[in-house]
Amino acid sequence: xxxxLRAQALGKRYKxxxxxxxxxxxxxxxxxxxxxxxxxxxxxxxxxxxxxMLTPTTGTIEVCGGRPATGPNQLAKVGFVAQDTxxxxxxxxxxxxxxxxxxxxxxxxxxARDRIRRLGLDLKQxxxxxxxxxxxxxxxxxxxxxRPELLILDEPVAALDPLARREFxxxxxEAVAEHELSVVLSSHLVSDVERTxxxxxxxxxxxxxxxxxxxxxxxxxxxxxxxxRDPDTLPAGQHIITASHTDRQTTLLVRTDTAVHDxxxxxxxxxxxxxxxxxxxxxxxxxxDTRPALEVLR
Amino acid sequence: xxxxxxxxxRTQAAVMFAAVAALAVTxxxxxxxxADLYRTAGSSLVDQVSSSDQTVYYTGLxxxxxxxxxxxxxxxxxxxxxxxxxxxxxxxxxxxxTRTRWLxxxxxxxxxxxxxxAGLTSLAVSWWSSPIDRAVNGGGATDxxxxxxxxxxxxxxxxxxxxxxxxxxxxxxxxxxxxRRTLAAxxxxxVVYAAVQIxxxxxxxxxxxxxxxxTVPIEPDGAPISIQEGAKQIVTHPEVPGAWVTSxxxxxxxxxxxxxxxxxxxxxHTESGxxxxxxxxxxxxxxxxxxxxxxxxYQPAGNFWALQWAxxxxxxxxxxxxxxxxxxxxxxxx
Numbered sequence: 001x002x003x004x005l006r007a008q009a010l011g012k013r014y015k016x017x018x019x020x021x022x023x024x025x026x027x028x029x030x031x032x033x034x035x036x037x038x039x040x041x042x043x044x045x046x047x048x049x050x051x052x053m054l055t056p057t058t059g060t061i062e063v064c065g066g067r068p069a070t071g072p073n074q075l076a077k078v079g080f081v082a083q084d085t086x087x088x089x090x091x092x093x094x095x096x097x098x099x100x101x102x103x104x105x106x107x108x109x110x111x112a113r114d115r116i117r118r119l120g121l122d123l124k125q126x127x128x129x130x131x132x133x134x135x136x137x138x139x140x141x142x143x144x145x146x147r148p149e150l151l152i153l154d155e156p157v158a159a160l161d162p163l164a165r166r167e168f169x170x171x172x173x174e175a176v177a178e179h180e181l182s183v184v185l186s187s188h189l190v191s192d193v194e195r196t197x198x199x200x201x202x203x204x205x206x207x208x209x210x211x212x213x214x215x216x217x218x219x220x221x222x223x224x225x226x227x228x229r230d231p232d233t234l235p236a237g238q239h240i241i242t243a244s245h246t247d248r249q250t251t252l253l254v255r256t257d258t259a260v261h262d263x264x265x266x267x268x269x270x271x272x273x274x275x276x277x278x279x280x281x282x283x284x285x286x287x288x289d290t291r292p293a294l295e296v297l298r
Numbered sequence: 299x300x301x302x303x304x305x306x307x308r309t310q311a312a313v314m315f316a317a318v319a320a321l322a323v324t325x326x327x328x329x330x331x332x333a334d335l336y337r338t339a340g341s342s343l344v345d346q347v348s349s350s351d352q353t354v355y356y357t358g359l360x361x362x363x364x365x366x367x368x369x370x371x372x373x374x375x376x377x378x379x380x381x382x383x384x385x386x387x388x389x390x391x392x393x394x395x396t397r398t399r400w401l402x403x404x405x406x407x408x409x410x411x412x413x414x415x416a417g418l419t420s421l422a423v424s425w426w427s428s429p430i431d432r433a434v435n436g437g438g439a440t441d442x443x444x445x446x447x448x449x450x451x452x453x454x455x456x457x458x459x460x461x462x463x464x465x466x467x468x469x470x471x472x473x474x475x476x477x478r479r480t481l482a483a484x485x486x487x488x489v490v491y492a493a494v495q496i497x498x499x500x501x502x503x504x505x506x507x508x509x510x511x512x513t514v515p516i517e518p519d520g521a522p523i524s525i526q527e528g529a530k531q532i533v534t535h536p537e538v539p540g541a542w543v544t545s546x547x548x549x550x551x552x553x554x555x556x557x558x559x560x561x562x563x564x565x566x567h568t569e570s571g572x573x574x575x576x577x578x579x580x581x582x583x584x585x586x587x588x589x590x591x592x593x594x595x596y597q598p599a600g601n602f603w604a605l606q607w608a609x610x611x612x613x614x615x616x617x618x619x620x621x622x623x624x625x626x627x628x629x630x631x632x
Binding site for chain 1: 305388630
């Protein structure tokens with residue numbers, strides 16, 4: 001399958017600080033990708049690089065087969081809903097739809113009007129008077145009605161209350177199913193991603209820690225508990241993500257492509273949240289020393 | 299893109315053009331009687347202008363001088379800085395239109411509107427003031443009204459206000475793009491524009507057209523003479539109606555540039571109070587007898603349009619350069 005987003009040695013530096021380093025990604029088309037990581041990890045930077053709001057300091061990024069924002073054709077392929085979902089406060093919803101229609105060759109006006117009607121919004125209302133949830137919905141409508149191949153959403157629900165959050169996500173998923181979009185969305189909440197995405201990228205401290213299909217990730221990560229032992233004695237195929245020890249017991253979180261046969265271990269399955277948290281809490285130097293860039297897991 | 303630009307701009311444009319229309323109506327009502335007065339009175343018009351017309355004269359002058367500054371501050375500076383401040387550029391730049399085209403449309407429409415507003419204002423004010431301007435150029439007294447070439451009036455007549463407005467607008471846009479804060483960009487635009495408007499007549503405009511030069515003898519009965527800086531400098535006032543004197547220099551008997559000799563100051567020295575008129579005339583006669591003359595460099599009234607077009611070109615060139623800068627900057631803006 002062709003890649004919707006491909007990055008090689010991608011990096012972005014602001015003055016002295018690296019916001020993103022050594023980022024290699026190959027995200028297949030047709031997926032709903034969740035980008036998770038703590039605040040300040042570089043999620044926004046990666047998404048802004050993908051839509052061309054930022055230009056890379058190092059490396060390359062390709063989205064839908066072209067360099068981001070290099071021309072009208074490329075812009076038409078990618079929809080972007082920015083953080084805090086900015087809209088023109090003085091313009092009405094109808095004005096926003098007209099803006100979309102005037103500025104996008106592939107604009108689907110029927111789709112946009114239908115969405116606004118279903119959301120129960122008044123076309124004459126000024127965007128500045130909308131609630132946070134309504135504003136996010138308006139921004140999403142603009143993003144979808146443009147009919148892009150890839151829709152990028154940067155923390156679209158961060159400012160919403162739990163109910164509006166769930167509604168927004170459900171609505172997004174319906175649109176994705178209906179229009180066969182690829183989606184990349186960022187969130188600092190794993191639960192949002194677990195509910196909606198089938199592919200995850202974990203970004204911590206400006207580096208990609210792990211990226212892959214969620215089912216594959218869940219299948220190959222295990223928690224092992226057993227009598228205390230030195231982690232270095234593990235077989236070659238098992239990579240330790242985190243390790244903790246008590247006087248008698250050792251608990252390891254490992255990634256392995258093969259089954260664990262050692263009878264000394266009790267093997268527990270892991271949820272996505274456990275896996276993501278393990279990658280987030282792992283000491284930063286462990287990443288740099290052992291594996292600077294993890295391969296996509298299959 | 300034109301639709302969006304217009305949709306965002308129309309309120310500001312409506313306010314400005316309503317104000318221009320109101321001014322034009324006021325001028326159209328009061329203008330004809332001034333023109334009639336000139337037909338009967340000629341250059342002595344300057345002594346017969348009513349006090350209300352005098353107010354209109356100065357108001358018109360101030361309005362034309364202010365329009366480009368207002369355009370730069372209220373149209374130019376917020377144009378992009380407000381988008382950057384509220385984050386709406388994320389929305390605008392992710393539609394199917396490149397940043398460059400987005401900028402080009404905004405600059406094109408805004409600069410056209412700016413030039414139209416300033417051009418109409420200048421046209422109305424120049425037309426209304428033309429009887430007074432002609433009277434002054436024809437030899438009328440200049441103590442109340444400015445010759446058209448005087449730096450104050452020059453920027454409020456003819457075609458230069460259009461170029462000033464285009465420049466102020468693009469300057470505002472460029473500063474907004476760099477500063478990214480609306481209020482700060484507005485204040486900076488005003489300061490920079492004012493600085494340019496002061497610098498150009500001081501250091502650039504005198505050289506935009508070939509000046510005339512005349513040498514005036516220093517004598518009690520010749521052109522009126524005044525002294526400055528404790529008699530170290532002499533200023534003559536030759537009778538050249540409508541001219542803009544750009545420099546005055548004193549020449550010695552050999553025809554070379556020379557400072558005013560100290561003997562002149564000694565001659566004027568008194569125990570107390572200013573020198574008497576007879577003493578002043580005698581000292582001037584002495585100085586003249588030593589061969590000293592005064593060289594006056596000036597732009598004659600006939601150079602008005604040459605200077606207008608040259609300055610228009612200068613400001614439009616600056617505006618174009620700033621446009622190029624904006625296009626370059628917006629592509630690397632992150």
